[in-house]
Amino acid sequence: MKTIGFDNDLYLRQQSEEILDRAARFDNKLYLEFGGKLAYDLHAARILPGFDPNVKLQLLQRLRDKIDVVICIYAGDIERKKIRADFGIAYDADTMRIIDNLREHGISVKAVVVTRYDGHPAVNSFINKLERRGIRVYKHNSIKGYPADVDLIVSENGYGANEYIETDKPIVIVTGPGPSSGKMATCLSQVYHEHLRGVSAGYAKFETFPVWNLPLNHPVNIAYEAATADIGDVNMVDSFHLEATGQTAINYNRDIAIFPVVRRICERIMGKDQAYVSPTDMGVNRVGFAISDDDAVCYAAKQEIIRRYFRYRCEYALGATEKATIDRIKVLMDNLNLQEEDRNTVAPARAAAEQAANESGKGDDGYYCGAALELPDGRIITGKNSPILHASAACVLNAIKALANLPAELLLLAPAVIDSVSKLKHDIIQTRRTSMDLDEMLIALAVSASNSPAVSLAMKQLSSLSGCEMHISHMPSPGDEAGLRKLGINLTCDPKFASRDLFIS
Numbered sequence: 001m002k003t004i005g006f007d008n009d010l011y012l013r014q015q016s017e018e019i020l021d022r023a024a025r026f027d028n029k030l031y032l033e034f035g036g037k038l039a040y041d042l043h044a045a046r047i048l049p050g051f052d053p054n055v056k057l058q059l060l061q062r063l064r065d066k067i068d069v070v071i072c073i074y075a076g077d078i079e080r081k082k083i084r085a086d087f088g089i090a091y092d093a094d095t096m097r098i099i100d101n102l103r104e105h106g107i108s109v110k111a112v113v114v115t116r117y118d119g120h121p122a123v124n125s126f127i128n129k130l131e132r133r134g135i136r137v138y139k140h141n142s143i144k145g146y147p148a149d150v151d152l153i154v155s156e157n158g159y160g161a162n163e164y165i166e167t168d169k170p171i172v173i174v175t176g177p178g179p180s181s182g183k184m185a186t187c188l189s190q191v192y193h194e195h196l197r198g199v200s201a202g203y204a205k206f207e208t209f210p211v212w213n214l215p216l217n218h219p220v221n222i223a224y225e226a227a228t229a230d231i232g233d234v235n236m237v238d239s240f241h242l243e244a245t246g247q248t249a250i251n252y253n254r255d256i257a258i259f260p261v262v263r264r265i266c267e268r269i270m271g272k273d274q275a276y277v278s279p280t281d282m283g284v285n286r287v288g289f290a291i292s293d294d295d296a297v298c299y300a301a302k303q304e305i306i307r308r309y310f311r312y313r314c315e316y317a318l319g320a321t322e323k324a325t326i327d328r329i330k331v332l333m334d335n336l337n338l339q340e341e342d343r344n345t346v347a348p349a350r351a352a353a354e355q356a357a358n359e360s361g362k363g364d365d366g367y368y369c370g371a372a373l374e375l376p377d378g379r380i381i382t383g384k385n386s387p388i389l390h391a392s393a394a395c396v397l398n399a400i401k402a403l404a405n406l407p408a409e410l411l412l413l414a415p416a417v418i419d420s421v422s423k424l425k426h427d428i429i430q431t432r433r434t435s436m437d438l439d440e441m442l443i444a445l446a447v448s449a450s451n452s453p454a455v456s457l458a459m460k461q462l463s464s465l466s467g468c469e470m471h472i473s474h475m476p477s478p479g480d481e482a483g484l485r486k487l488g489i490n491l492t493c494d495p496k497f498a499s500r501d502l503f504i505s
Helices: 006-027 044-045 053-064 075-079 092-104 121-131 183-196 217-228 240-247 255-272 294-317 323-335 344-359 391-403 415-428 438-449 454-463 478-487
Strands: 031-036 067-074 111-115 137-140 170-173 201-206 235-237 248-251 370-374 382-384 469-472 492-493
Touching: 006 031, 006 053, 006 170, 006 201, 031 183, 044 217, 044 294, 044 478, 053 092, 067 092, 067 183, 075 092, 075 111, 075 121, 075 454, 111 121, 111 183, 121 137, 137 183, 170 183, 170 248, 183 255, 201 255, 217 235, 217 294, 235 240, 235 255, 235 391, 240 255, 248 255, 255 469, 294 323, 294 492, 344 382, 344 469, 370 391, 382 391, 391 454, 391 469, 391 478, 415 438, 438 454, 438 478, 454 492
Parallel strands: 031 170, 031 201, 067 111, 067 170, 111 137, 469 492
Antiparallel strands: 235 248, 370 382, 370 469
């Protein structure tokens, strides 16, 4: 059982009060840049045990009568089909998913802004798709000389050339599917237009990480560096805040580097008396005040760093990241004296793969794979691949049998179902490998459950696997990865290919 280290109720209460106080400071018209994940913030949930991954949606529900929501998406992310790794979907699709999530919580989206718009056909198709579903879309072009040329930026040819977004509520939440979506520029552009209209609007920033009131080398803050190793974010003491207030606060390099420009823009629009003294001063984040068990969050954060290390090594093997990313996160691992085997499921998964290879008599050449899963009660369950099942599928079956107190030797998949799936894959679809991946196994399990109370009992345990940790000795197939994502299992894997094939459908 995971130790709870974060108080959601305290966080919601303090965070909503902080946002309302900040809005009151600016004549009740605040443009609030919402960084990080708006919904399903799985990174925060992993490193802050007890943090509800949808707590930001709950926060917006509390403020529902006082907020409008604007979503920004960078045109370039649409063009190159940038993928959100934790869900495996492109940013344009994630934008639509965010809209759906907000609607489910009774929150409507005022508009979508395509930033740095360039007229690309894929971008226009996305705009048409939204507008034909009744969603207002605004297009903001790039500003030449941004962000250095403040004179141009704060002029009719800079922010003034952007379309003004009509809003009604005192607080405008500006969010996006990922980093560099143009949220800050959209906020400041709106503040510029409001001041032209005689409204003394202001700007503030809501970023969960790094946590400004935790030490620089606190594992939670280091976990943020690990999560952004691919873009090279580095935590730093906010020198502006230290100089202005005498207090130590933590921010990250990009915010600190750009702050002098942001301050000049804010001074030009709002006047010096309303401008901020530091990047930390711009923020409204209260997450650090809701940590209830520091030991618990330190342990969870260290586990997240190891998890990110495995993920980047796999991305490097797939050609999706650079060696510099691996080097950065390896330094973070070394600084905290972390080893791969500090993740409880790593050694058992590798041992299961070695056992499968030895039993086959083919050694490593047989590409045998092992998987290990840690149950909520701390038990480690393993599985290995076979002509019938992938290792992750076998591991999940073994896990739900253990949770249901069923005999390990009990067969959950009906032989007739296995035979039908095998014939479908071999004779009709004509695939070379007929073993079932996790996604296929879950369907076969559901079919088998219709005639077996024991299988039905085991299948009910699948929901207990959400949040559990798994390691696989090889990189998963698409079907395994999709199944694990649906079950909510936190996966890591060794950067090894399970097949010599270059193309895997």
